[in-house]
Amino acid sequence: MTGLARWVLFDIPIGTVLPEEFLFRGVVDTVATAVVGPRAALVVGSTAFGVWHWYDSGRSVPVVLFTGAAGALFVESKRRTGTILTPMALHWAANSVGAIASTWWRSTRGDRPPRG
Numbered sequence: 001m002t003g004l005a006r007w008v009l010f011d012i013p014i015g016t017v018l019p020e021e022f023l024f025r026g027v028v029d030t031v032a033t034a035v036v037g038p039r040a041a042l043v044v045g046s047t048a049f050g051v052w053h054w055y056d057s058g059r060s061v062p063v064v065l066f067t068g069a070a071g072a073l074f075v076e077s078k079r080r081t082g083t084i085l086t087p088m089a090l091h092w093a094a095n096s097v098g099a100i101a102s103t104w105w106r107s108t109r110g111d112r113p114p115r116g
Contacts, residue, residue, distance in 0.1 A: 004103050008096045017091045024049045024071060025078045025087050038079070046071040070094060 001009070024045055032041035050068025057063035074087035 004099065007099050012095045012099060013088075013092050016095060017088050020049075020052070021074070021084055021088045021091060024052075025074055025084050029075050029078065042072055042075050045075050049074075 028048055029041055029045045032044045035041075036044065046068045049071030050064045053067040054064055057067070070091075074090055077086040077090055078084055080086075
C-alpha cells in the first residue's frame with residue numbers, strides 16, 4: 001500500500017475522523033445542546049472544532065475558520081440525519097480530497113509527498 005493509500009484508507013478514518021467525530025459531534029454537540037440549546041451549541045462546537053486545528057494548521061486563521069465552518073456542516077448533517085455516520089463520511093471525504101490534492105500539488109513542485 002502506498003503512503004497516500006494508507007493515509008486516505010487508514011490514517012484519516014481511524015486516526016482523525018473517528019476520534020474527532022466522537023468527540024465533537026458525539027460529546028461536545030450532545031452536551032452543549034443539552035446545556036445551551038441547539039443554536040448556541042452549533043457555535044460552541046464549530047468554534048471548538050476550528051480551534052482544535054490551530055496548531056495542526058500551522059496557526060493559520062483561514063484554515064481554522066474553514067475548519068470551523070466544516071464543523072458546522074458536520075453538526076447540521078448529524079442533526080438532520082440523526083446519525084453520526086453522515087458527518088463521519090463527510091469528514092473522511094473532505095480530508096481525503098485534501099490529502100490527495102496536497103500530494104498532487106507537492107508532486108508537481110518536485111516536493112516529497114507528506115506521507116509517502
